[in-house]
Amino acid sequence: MSRTPDSSAVLAALRTAFGADEVLAGDSSPRHLRDWSTASGGVPLAILRPRSTEELSRSAAETALMRTLKQSLDPRGILNPGKML
Numbered sequence: 270m271s272r273t274p275d276s277s278a279v280l281a282a283l284r285t286a287f288g289a290d291e292v293l294a295g296d297s298s299p300r301h302l303r304d305w306s307t308a309s310g311g312v313p314l315a316i317l318r319p320r321s322t323e324e325l326s327r328s329a330a331e332t333a334l335m336r337t338l339k340q341s342l343d344p345r346g347i348l349n350p351g352k353m354l
Contacts, residue, residue: 276314283315291318 283292293316319325327335339352 280315283317287317288320291320292316293318 280292280294294314340346342348
């Protein structure tokens with residue numbers, strides 16, 4: 270039987286992996302960042318912030334690879350035109 274870890278253990282693991290400044294939880298998480306996709310509107314356990322904009326961007330090689338994969342899967346460009354994987 271698997272056991273679900275408690276939230277404090279999950280938060281500690283996230284802070285260890287990503288750094289304490291990148292993990293927002295509890296009162297430090299912005300109130301506007303809620304999950305309104307459910308009927309009750311959930312509040313996330315934690316919000317992870319990138320350390321820099323470089324963590325959000327793709328290299329030229331990665332972009333080229335994604336375009337190549339998209340072209341092989343959609344040679345006529347009819348599925349989400351102009352979008353990459």
